[in-house]
Amino acid sequence: MPHIAVPQQRPGIRGLMDSKPASGRALSELAEQLLRGESPLTVGERELIAAFVSARNETRYCTGSHSAAAAHTLSGGDYTVVDAVKRDLATAPVSDRMRALLEIAGQVQISGLAVTEEHIAAARAAGADDESIHDTVLVAASFCMFNRYVDGLAAITPDDPAVYDEIGERLAAKGYLP
Numbered sequence: 001m002p003h004i005a006v007p008q009q010r011p012g013i014r015g016l017m018d019s020k021p022a023s024g025r026a027l028s029e030l031a032e033q034l035l036r037g038e039s040p041l042t043v044g045e046r047e048l049i050a051a052f053v054s055a056r057n058e059t060r061y062c063t064g065s066h067s068a069a070a071a072h073t074l075s076g077g078d079y080t081v082v083d084a085v086k087r088d089l090a091t092a093p094v095s096d097r098m099r100a101l102l103e104i105a106g107q108v109q110i111s112g113l114a115v116t117e118e119h120i121a122a123a124r125a126a127g128a129d130d131e132s133i134h135d136t137v138l139v140a141a142s143f144c145m146f147n148r149y150v151d152g153l154a155a156i157t158p159d160d161p162a163v164y165d166e167i168g169e170r171l172a173a174k175g176y177l178p
Helices: 012-019 021-036 043-056 060-075 080-087 096-110 117-125 130-152 161-174
Strands: none
Touching (some): 021 043, 021 130, 043 060, 117 130
C-alpha cells in the first residue's frame, strides 16, 4: 500500500506521478530524454543500464519494467541478455564496451565517488567515448533517484511478471511521455 494517496491506484512510478502532475510531467520528460533522446547509446543499452541499476537497488517495479523494456528493444522480447547482465555482469553476453559502461553504472549505484579513473580508462579502452560515459552516468544516477522515489513512497508493485512485460513492451514502442 503506498504511503500517499495515489489516484486510480496505478502501479509504480506512474501512480506516484499522478499524485503530483506537474512534477510527474517533468519526470516523464526527463525519462524520455534520458532513454529516448539523442545518444551514442542505443535505446536498448540505456534501458539495460536502467534495469541493471534498478536491480542493484532492489527496486522491483523499476527492475521489472526496465528489464522488459530492454528485452523488447534489444531482442524483440527475449530476456536472455538482460537476465544474464543482472545475474553476473562478468559472464553476460554483452560487448566489452557495454560491460565497461555497466561497470561504471554499478559504481554510480554505489556512489558517484566510486567511479574511478580506472573505470573511465577501461571504458575508453573498450571503445566508449565521452558522450557514452556521460550518458551512462546520467542514466545510472537518475535511476537511483527514480528507484528511491518508487520505493520511498511504497509504490504499488505488481507480482505478476506479465504486467512488467506489458509495461516494457509499451515503453519500448511508445516511450515515456503520457
